[in-house]
Amino acid sequence: MNLEHDLVVHMGNIHDLRQLIGTIPDGWLRVLLWVPREVTEQRSRAHGDVDTAKRLTAWDERLTDLETNTDAGFFHLRVHTDRLGVDAAAHEIMRAYDRLRDVGCSQPEGCRR
Numbered sequence: 480m481n482l483e484h485d486l487v488v489h490m491g492n493i494h495d496l497r498q499l500i501g502t503i504p505d506g507w508l509r510v511l512l513w514v515p516r517e518v519t520e521q522r523s524r525a526h527g528d529v530d531t532a533k534r535l536t537a538w539d540e541r542l543t544d545l546e547t548n549t550d551a552g553f554f555h556l557r558v559h560t561d562r563l564g565v566d567a568a569a570h571e572i573m574r575a576y577d578r579l580r581d582v583g584c585s586q587p588e589g590c591r592r
Contacts, residue, residue, distance in 0.1 A: 493548035508579045510572055511554040518561045
């Protein structure tokens with residue numbers, strides 16, 4: 480597998496994510512970057528955002544989307560961004576990627592990315 484050919488895609492809703500992953504459920508590593516609503520509000524206010532209320536409405540909508548359209552096993556990894564720094568989060572994501580890649584290479588469709 481060549482990392483230079485791999486992609487990182489940010490998806491804002493589960494419907495679009497399901498369209499992307501298609502019929503090969505483990506063809507993409509799915510990572511949920513999670514932050515509690517209260518921390519979202521604190522960060523937004525600390526940055527001086529004028530649209531904090533809109534950001535919290537979007538947070539509420541994403542939570543509803545997650546609760547309605549996924550189950551506990553949908554994401555390979557959940558990263559709590561209020562608990563891990565950037566470097567630690569990146570390390571966890573790469574570890575999960577390596578595990579998924581290793582499992583994927585042993586499947587009939589092989590390492591397709």
